[in-house]
Amino acid sequence: MTAPFMDAPSSDRTAPAVDPAAPGPAPAAPGPLRRTLAAFTRNKLALTGAFVLLGLLALCYLGPLLHPTDQTHTDLSQASLPPGSPGHLLGTTDLGHDMLGRLMYGGQTSLEVGLAAGLLATLFGTVYGAVAGYFGGWADAAMMRVTDAALAIPALFLLVVVAAIVTPSKPVLILIIASVAWLSPARLIRGEALALRGRDYVHAMRLMGGGGTRAVFRHILPGAVGTVIVNATFQVADAILYVAYLSFLGLSIPPPAADWGSMLSAGITYTQVGHWWLIFPPGLAIVLVVAAFNFLGDGLRDAFDVRLRKS
Amino acid sequence: MTADPLSATTRPAPGPAAPLLAVEDLHVEITGRDRTVHALDGVSLDLAPGEALGIVGESGCGKTMTALSVLGLLPKGGRITGGRILFQDGSGRPADLAAAPEPALRDVRGNTIGMVFQDPLTSLNPTVTIGAQVAEPLLLHRETTRRDAWAKAEETLRLVGMPQPAERMRNYPHQLSGGMRQRVAIAMALVCEPRLLIADEPTTALDVTTQHQILELIDDLRARLGMAMILVTHDLGVIAKRVDRVAVMYGGRIAERAGVRGLFAAPRHRYTEALFAALPERAAAERTTLATIPGLPPALVTRPVGCRFAPRCAHATARCRTEEPALAGEAGHAYACFHPAGAEPVAAAEPAAAVDSVPDDRPTDPGILLDLDNVTKRYALHAGPFARRRGAREVGAVAGVSLTVTRGETFGIVGESGCGKSTLGRLVVGLEPPTDGTIRFAGRDIGALSRRELRAHRRDVQLMFQDSYASMDPRMRVGTILREPLVIQGIGDRAAQLRRVGALLDDVGLPRGAAERYPHEFSGGQRQRLGLARALALSPSLVVADEPVSALDVSVQAQILNLMRDLQREKGLTYLFISHDLAVVRHLADTVGVMYLGRLVETGPAREVFERPLHPYTRGLLDTVNAPDPTAPAAGTPLTGETPSAAAPPSGCRFRTRCPAARARCAESEPAPTEPAGPGHRVACHFPLVASPGPVSSG
């Protein structure tokens, strides 16, 4: 909320100053990338997030190789088995699908749509926000009012309306979610671009005769790259949640396709009879993957901030 | 209603042997994220009732930590690890504040010891009324009703010179100017009539004229209320006439402790001596090299062996590096130095770095490099698409400034904050276009240049930023930063550019290895060196320097000023030097322009302007400056009041509302510049001080 307090005259005290009298060349300082990486690996939560994600990816994509299941045909003889049943570690659904296999299969959809939509939204939002922020003035005002209006309509309502208009397939679902999710990165990057444009080092570059291209590519974009990457992780987390919400509301890719949200939705009716194993595996999987992306994003934010904070 | 309600209370005068405050061998450590700093290492001080003690030193010397320790207000991670702080609160035996529990400290804070902090903008709560904030200590420490506390708060506001105190009580801090807020802060500290007032850099964030008013107020109140005071400051000028005794701190220890006159006349510790020599005010003549202190103060992460100043001291011997000198000396003048300076006055002493005068070898026929003709810059008060249409609401930051800068000179621009001096600098370098008027560089109107010509013109004019750190991309290595101007302008191939970077680092006295480092790895002074190096990369003829040394400590400031002067001589540079600090401008500038509220009120040769000012504002500014000399004669007529808003400047002469000599004519017509005292010294005043025989200020 506020900048860390630091009074001007204290700069001499806190800086690990170079001794101008030191003989010989100083050892090269590590570059920003290496420092970012070092800071990231020091953050235990972020590392945990990264490992959890790797684990989930392995489960969803390598898991089916070790534990092949049939997720298209129903087998009522095997319906609604509790966890621990022979051959069905997590039990089966009301239609006889193996829960563990379904979790892997549904996870593929959730992760693919989430990643693709989150990245697409970040990409479009970044370009839109950077353009608005760099040009400023009327263009900025007009572009930002549009995002204001779109943000005023809660995302879920927009998603539901769009999903009700078109029948989603995987690519369509990605586009639908991205078409709503780009708004917040657009605003964020626009603010970042505006702030960076006013920095003294950009003024300094202009005074050397440098132009807009150089300002954008050498100073503004590298300055914003941390923000963009951090935001992308949060966007992916949000997109995974959106997929789940849409599926839960019955507006996602129609069966027999599955994802974690639709698995939960299918399980609701059976909560009455105590089939808890239909709810918890997909629910916890969503919580786990979203939390992992959030931890990753937090860790990255700290890592990217590190060089600025230590100044 | 008495005008002075606080002095009604008379206190029993304790015997001369009983100090009000005695700090004994105080040790303080501050534990940060990854290191522990030994901020104070055996500090001893004492203070008699009613006495004023000044604590001076550069950033990080421990002066503020000493003050904060007394009230137990050390920052997070800070703790007292040894020593005692004995305070006589008037109720019997002195209490040890270093060991006192929190509730006992709370009884002292704001009650028997009041404290005023540096920044009046941030040290008041923005969402609580002035009245409630001033009355708060009373409600905490006195058995009083809300109504009585409110009345007493209003009395105290009147006491600190707040106009219309009853109305101000209901205001919020942001509705007051910086000077008025500091008065509120003082009222808050005094409302319980403390026995001791601790003021930590109380005027550092304020303009010269406000600074003077606040110091006068503190002086006056101290005399009337008979309280003791500790004045913590980095500014030797501030304490020169305000305190009885001075403690000079260095590296978490007291280096020297003496009566103020004795210290200023004959400092004994080599650090104090060097500090005085580095003051631009002390440079004998205007165009001389300042004495500097090489290097930086110790970081205090490890406890240094020997004298803490030894690594930077010209007189250090082997003993200084292995053995720590104790604070000793004659009565009333103690110093911790094995090789103290003689008792002779400092002017005659030969300090660490020799003061050698610089021969004036500038070209005889310089010619005009920069010519400003009636340059004006107005800003819309409320930005936005409709702002211009509504018109009227505009601020004239620079209003019709005309001046000429000749090749090879240093043109200094002085004025208080908001006078438009920084905006003028931005206009000259072309960061913004003027609203009106022309700027000619080497005879060419830069407003009429084509894109291509403007790009080439950039080589000739460069800006040295106040905050060099902010002006360097934190993601780039210094080498890349210094090379960027050459790359943009397409000068030389890569190898040539790298050679140039090396040469630039040599020029500004940094090791070549610095090119591989990042800006955040450098200290404030080193960053200013880098800023200067980059400004020089394109071999410009004009460098505009906007407050280049205002964030630096005195010893580092002297290094940068000397460097700027040396490079000017070597490379034939012209400087437009913008500063609020009269002493720095006087030291460096050949020609001076004085700005007030967007107007250039006086220009002329530096010596002329400073010794025989023609404009009442210049005169007032010079009289207001706190000379670092306790024996300087009392100033003539310091400036009073506050600068009016630039959005609605006074009619006629803009200075008339604060001018002691203002008459009817000043409100009617704007004075045109004249040269009443001879060619080259212009003044915009209806009644210039031509025949003024007043004493020559040393400021």
Next chain:
Amino acid sequence: MIRFLVKRVAQAVVVLLLVSVIVFVLLHLLPGGPARAILGVKATPESIAHFNHQQGYDRSLPQQYVMYLGRLLTGDLGESYKLNQSVTSLLAERLPKTALLAGLSIALAAVLAVPLGVLQAVRRGKAADYLLTGAAFLAYATPVFFLGLVLILVFSQQLQIFPAEAPQADTVGGLLADAPALVLPVVTTALGIIAAFSRYMRSAVLDNLEEDYVRTARAKGQSSARVMARHVLRNALIPLATLLGLYLPTLFSGTLVVESMFNYPGMGLLFWNAAQGSDFPVLLGVTLVVGVATVLGSLITDIAYAVLDPRIRSVS
């Protein structure tokens, strides 16, 4: 202040117009255009052409927009072809109930989040702080429907304390009369907001504790508790008003899910049912109203912020 108000209201009006444009665009994205959406899938081409001419859907888009806006301003949002009722009257029935759910959730969130945030700030780096931080991260990552399901399983199926279905009354008073049935929907809606607000309070209090004015207050001899109550809390709470405005879209999204899960008779349930049955006039009507409510809500919170903060209140 006046200047700020005028500017802020003007901005809200522009955004409101743009919201109506977005809904208008969505109307035209419908398969077969507005006519097909309103007349249903079985309409003949002739009836569609007739309808289009009658409703002016054969004119240029800007003209259509002006007509659409005119209808909006007279409160005409069309007819639900599933419920045979005007969308306006449906909304008039349902809106107060959603407002009740949202209001109770916000109230619960504020009552819990402020002390939790302050507690975390005061106990920074201690067990309580870590525990609550972990809980907040968990709450961020938990989809509202999963949380609702877990709460139903625990409190309704297992413990049988609260019913799994929301009260089914026609009036707001009737809903309130069945308070136990309101508990699970309100808690489910509030939890994410509690997490967000307590995180905000934690960092706002920590930031304010670093401010110079806190040191000044301590230098007056105030105890930590009094500094917190008299100085820090006031400064930390004021921006909470704007944060509330920013969270309105999230809140409404939450009520949509909660209402459809607990069968709560509000706007969200209406919307969800309309989505299942492709009842486009209702879908777009609710979307528009939710958008308008968000814009007006954030306008109100911004004005509240300006009134609460003396720095904005007393400027010009």
